[in-house]
Amino acid sequence: MDTATNQKHDSQPYYVAVNDEEKIFTAAFNQGLSILLKGPTGCGKTRFVEAMAHKLRRPLVTVSCHDDLTTADLVGRFLLNGGKTEWVDGPLTKAVREGAICYLDEVVEARKDTTVVLHPLADYRRQLPLERLGITLDAAPGFCLVVSYNPGYQSVLKDLKDSTRQRMVAIEFDFPAPEVEERILAVEAGISAADAAKLVRFAQAIRRLENAGLREVASTRVLIAAGLLMREGLSAAVAAKTAIAGPLSDDAQVTKGLIKMIEVYLND
Incomplete structure (x- = not known):
C-alpha cells in the first residue's frame, strides 16, 4: 500500500478559516519554517493543508504515517529494475527536490528513528542527508515540511520529541464554531x-x-x-x-x- 499521495488541485479545496491559521501558515511558508498542526481527528487539518497548497501554488505530497513506516519509505531505497539496481526517491525526497509541500499526517505514529531524519530538514539548514547515496540535498525553493498529530489521542509513549517540536511553529486546531x-x-x-x-x-x-x-x-x-x-x-x-x-x-x-x-x- 502506498504511503504517499501527490496532489494537484484544479479548483480551490473548500475550507473555512476559523482563526488566523491561513496567515500563520503563509508567513511560516514564506520564511522557510516547518509547521506543526495540532488538533483532534477529523477537525479539518488535512483539508487545510490541501487548501493552502492550492493557495500557495505548490504541489502537495501527503504521507500517512504508521508504525511500519521506515526511513527508507520516506527517503528512498535501491530497487532492482531490469536486472540493475537503481535508486528510487521516497516521497520526502521528491518533495525536497521539487519544492513541494510535504505533509506527514499523524507523524507520531511513525517510528522514532524515522522522524529523526526530519531534524536537519525542519530547521534553518533545510537539508536532507541521503546517507545511502553519500549526498545531502538542499531543499528546493517552495519546499515546506508540515506535520500533524492529535495530542489528546496519542499516548505518552507516542509523542513528539522536544527536539522535533522546537524546530517547528505550531498551529492549534479545534472543531469549528x-x-x-x-x-x-x-x-x-x-x-x-x-x-x-x-x-x-x-x-x-x-x-x-x-x-x-x-x-x-x-x-x-x-x-x-x-x-x-x-x-x-x-x-x-x-x-x-x-x-x-x-x-x-x-x-x-x-x-x-x-x-x-x-x-x-x-x-x-
Missing part, C-alpha cells in the same frame, strides 16, 4: 441548513460528554459522512447510527448511550 460547522456541512454534504444544524447540535452534545468511554468525539468528518447518507434519502437517525455512533465505539453500552442521544436529538 457551530455556525461555521453548519455551513461546512451544508456545502460538503449538500444538505439543508436545518439538517446541518441538527447534526451539529448532536455532535455538540457528544463533545460535552465526560467519561463517556469514547476515545474520540464526533468529528466534522463523520458529520459530513452522515450528511451524505441523508442526501441519499436516509433519515437523520439512521445516518447518525451508521456514520457516527458505529465508527465511534464498539462497546455495547457506549453505543447504546449514543443511540439514546440520537433518539433525543435526531428522531423526526
Whole structure:
C-alpha cells in the first residue's frame, strides 16, 4: 500500500478559516519554517493543508504515517529494475527536490528513528542527508515540511520529541464554531441548513460528554459522512447510527448511550 499521495488541485479545496491559521501558515511558508498542526481527528487539518497548497501554488505530497513506516519509505531505497539496481526517491525526497509541500499526517505514529531524519530538514539548514547515496540535498525553493498529530489521542509513549517540536511553529486546531460547522456541512454534504444544524447540535452534545468511554468525539468528518447518507434519502437517525455512533465505539453500552442521544436529538 502506498504511503504517499501527490496532489494537484484544479479548483480551490473548500475550507473555512476559523482563526488566523491561513496567515500563520503563509508567513511560516514564506520564511522557510516547518509547521506543526495540532488538533483532534477529523477537525479539518488535512483539508487545510490541501487548501493552502492550492493557495500557495505548490504541489502537495501527503504521507500517512504508521508504525511500519521506515526511513527508507520516506527517503528512498535501491530497487532492482531490469536486472540493475537503481535508486528510487521516497516521497520526502521528491518533495525536497521539487519544492513541494510535504505533509506527514499523524507523524507520531511513525517510528522514532524515522522522524529523526526530519531534524536537519525542519530547521534553518533545510537539508536532507541521503546517507545511502553519500549526498545531502538542499531543499528546493517552495519546499515546506508540515506535520500533524492529535495530542489528546496519542499516548505518552507516542509523542513528539522536544527536539522535533522546537524546530517547528505550531498551529492549534479545534472543531469549528457551530455556525461555521453548519455551513461546512451544508456545502460538503449538500444538505439543508436545518439538517446541518441538527447534526451539529448532536455532535455538540457528544463533545460535552465526560467519561463517556469514547476515545474520540464526533468529528466534522463523520458529520459530513452522515450528511451524505441523508442526501441519499436516509433519515437523520439512521445516518447518525451508521456514520457516527458505529465508527465511534464498539462497546455495547457506549453505543447504546449514543443511540439514546440520537433518539433525543435526531428522531423526526
